[in-house]
Amino acid sequence: MFNKRTLIAVVGVLAASLTLSACSTASTDTGDNSPGSSSDASATxxxxxxxxxxxxxxxxxxxxxxxxxxxxxxxxxxxxxxxxxxxxxxxxxxxxxxxxxxxxxxxxxxxxxxxxxxxxxxxxxxxxxxxxxxxxxxxxxxxxxxxxxxxxxxxxxxxxxxxxxxxxxxxxxxxxxxxxxxxxxxxxxxxxxxxxxxx
CATH class of the missing domain: 1.20.1260.10 (Ferritin, core subunit, four-helix bundle)
Known part of the structure; x- marks a missing residue:
């Protein structure tokens, strides 16, 4: 039972970690493309x-x-x-x-x-x-x-x-x-x- 709980916890942590990583990457990509280009446009x-x-x-x-x-x-x-x-x-x-x-x-x-x-x-x-x-x-x-x-x-x-x-x-x-x-x-x-x- 302990092992099963531990396994579930580890899987949960990994899943959460992967989700956060994906969000962070998406956020960074959006920041590089969108605000960057709008900033460039305003500075032309x-x-x-x-x-x-x-x-x-x-x-x-x-x-x-x-x-x-x-x-x-x-x-x-x-x-x-x-x-x-x-x-x-x-x-x-x-x-x-x-x-x-x-x-x-x-x-x-x-x-x-x-x-x-x-x-x-x-x-x-x-x-x-x-x-x-x-x-x-x-x-x-x-x-x-x-x-x-x-x-x-x-x-x-x-x-x-x-x-x-x-x-x-x-x-x-x-x-x-x-x-x-x-x-x-x-x-x-x-x-x-x-x-x-x-x-």
Whole structure:
């Protein structure tokens, strides 16, 4: 009887031990996979990523406005019109992508209520209200040249902003977009320089 009880006790202890071990392993596995990945997800962006997305949305929006001014005019060099359309076609989807980042990060879509020209003060490469008025008033070759000159400054500012993101940002997707902006706009800077030389 004693031996039987002892055997039952030993079996009980072993069973309990195996159960606890299994629970402990399951707990550890869950901890490694779930919280770890959620922690990684929450740490994929920093303040620079947010600033990049917010400011580049505004910067791109002005570039599209400038391009539209040229597209609405008659008598513009067709090469300049083509460039304006390319800029509009490229930067519109990038704005959507940037806004998608902000939504994903649960960050505001604007920089503390930044809106219109006032919100662009101090942003690299942006045009003033007077600059935009001059572009709207210009015609023909003068308009083509002014657009190229203004967009050159604008692109240089965007490249500068994107480089800060590459250097200081944390989110890999936002940084990849910044690298694309640098590549694409540097190529357009070269093209604008060539066009200006022929007008």
């Amino acid at each position: 962006f920093n303040d620079q990523d947010v600033m990049f997305a917010q400011s580049m949305v505004v910067h791109h929006s002005q570039a599209i406005d400038m391009a539209q001014v040229i597209l609405d005019k008659d008598g513009i060099d067709p090469r300049v019109t083509e460039l304006a359309q390319d800029i509009k076609d490229a930067q519109g989807p990038e704005i959507d992508q940037l806004n998608g980042f902000l939504e994903q990060w649960d960050a505001p879509a604007d920089m503390e209520g930044m809106d219109g020209m006032d919100g662009m003060d101090g942003m690299s490469g942006v045009m003033s209200e007077q600059d935009m008025a001059d572009l709207e008033a210009a015609t023909g070759t003068e308009a083509s040249r002014l657009f190229l000159e203004q967009m050159t400054v604008h692109h240089e500012g965007a490249v500068e902003m994107a480089q800060v993101q590459v250097d200081e940002g944390q989110d890999p997707d936002a940084t990849a977009l910044a690298e694309k902006i640098i590549k694409d706009q540097n190529a357009e800077l070269e093209l604008m320089d060539e066009l200006l030389a022929t007008l």
